[in-house]
Amino acid sequence: MLTIWVNEQLDPGGLMYACIASRSEALARDCHESFQQNLTPEQIRLGWIARLRTVTSWDEVPVNSLNLG
Numbered sequence: 761m762l763t764i765w766v767n768e769q770l771d772p773g774g775l776m777y778a779c780i781a782s783r784s785e786a787l788a789r790d791c792h793e794s795f796q797q798n799l800t801p802e803q804i805r806l807g808w809i810a811r812l813r814t815v816t817s818w819d820e821v822p823v824n825s826l827n828l829g
Contacts, residue, residue: 772807
């Protein structure tokens with residue numbers, strides 16, 4: 761089964777601010793940690809989130825994502 765790791769940073773309205781996809785779990789977890797650390801206390805208070813999820817097809821990856829090999 762194909763596993764693609766998708767990192768998303770979302771604003772309070774649910775709009776995607778940044779998205780990075782990778783087949784590497786280690787790379788994805790590092791990226792997710794960076795996304796979380798880069799959220800300011802003000803952004804967190806306002807409802808910004810960093811989300812890490814998996815999908816099984818490139819068709820499920822948001823079109824504006826950066827693909828890290």
